[in-house]
Amino acid sequence: MRIIVAKDYAEMSKRAADIIASQIRINAHTVLGLATGSTPVGAYEELVRQYNEEGLNFGNVDTFNLDEYIGLGADHPQSYRYFMDEHLLSHINMDADRAHVPDGLAQNPEQECEEYDRLIRDLGGVDLQLLGMGGNGHIGFNEPNDIYTAETHVVNLTESTIKANSIYFNNENEVPRQAITMGFRTIMQAKKVIFVVSGKAKSKVVKEALEGPITPKLPASILQLHHDVIVVLDQDAASEMKLKDNFIMTDDQLFR
Numbered sequence: 001m002r003i004i005v006a007k008d009y010a011e012m013s014k015r016a017a018d019i020i021a022s023q024i025r026i027n028a029h030t031v032l033g034l035a036t037g038s039t040p041v042g043a044y045e046e047l048v049r050q051y052n053e054e055g056l057n058f059g060n061v062d063t064f065n066l067d068e069y070i071g072l073g074a075d076h077p078q079s080y081r082y083f084m085d086e087h088l089l090s091h092i093n094m095d096a097d098r099a100h101v102p103d104g105l106a107q108n109p110e111q112e113c114e115e116y117d118r119l120i121r122d123l124g125g126v127d128l129q130l131l132g133m134g135g136n137g138h139i140g141f142n143e144p145n146d147i148y149t150a151e152t153h154v155v156n157l158t159e160s161t162i163k164a165n166s167i168y169f170n171n172e173n174e175v176p177r178q179a180i181t182m183g184f185r186t187i188m189q190a191k192k193v194i195f196v197v198s199g200k201a202k203s204k205v206v207k208e209a210l211e212g213p214i215t216p217k218l219p220a221s222i223l224q225l226h227h228d229v230i231v232v233l234d235q236d237a238a239s240e241m242k243l244k245d246n247f248i249m250t251d252d253q254l255f256r
């Protein structure tokens with residue numbers, strides 16, 4: 001595991017975006033796994049800037065988002081499809097057919113999950129997966145649980161997630177109770193993972209996830225077992241960690 005501690009949110013976002021951009025420059029046909037939430041917004045802004053100002057080319061990129069609320073369609077402002085269009089996809093030269101988000105309105109969500117995994121497999125899996133983390137340690141919508149679920153699946157959201165995400169809705173009752181999320185197999189089989197965490201509020205959970213026991217009760221802890229994960233934290237998020245100097249990597253060490 002390689003850990004970068006950035007001085008603040010802006011630097012964290014720049015570092016994460018630079019890693020994603022480098023991946024696309026190395027392999028124009030990259031399959032990206034993407035995340036929603038407030039944490040990656042700055043990285044998406046920087047990617048849009050690099051598209052506009054530095055010719056970063058998304059023309060051959062495929063993307064798969066981690067999750068989507070069940071019951072929300074692409075035109076709902078709180079759907080993750082809408083989020084992706086607003087923050088990234090509508091600003092870059094991506095082919096709309098190659099930007100995948102689970103369909104929250106699918107008639108048969110289980111079939112949608114199977115189809116989603118099949119599409120990812122057909123494209124050879126995810127090359128680079130961007131991940132954030134919820135305050136309860138979830139990645140995607142893989143909530144704390146007794147087991148790690150391998151496949152894309154339907155989840156019941158926990159009360160803490162419903163509460164945390166209610167800030168984006170008029171009230172808690174409007175937050176969907178279920179979602180479709182990628183499972184741990186796709187995430188753990190991604191060739192590279194970037195894990196971004198920002199802010200003091202998550203400092204204890206991220207320390208537990210990266211330095212504590214590996215358990216599905218703290219879903220992000222499984223990342224300790226991934227063979228190529230780059231953690232990008234801001235100083236606030238890193239404030240509880242017992243970092244050793246040799247964990248902190250410079251750019252040239254990241255792309256050997």
Ligand code: PGA
Pocket residue numbers: 036037038039040132133134135138139140
């Ligand atoms: P946040 O959400 O970036 O808005 O904190 C992350 C998540 O819930 O995965």
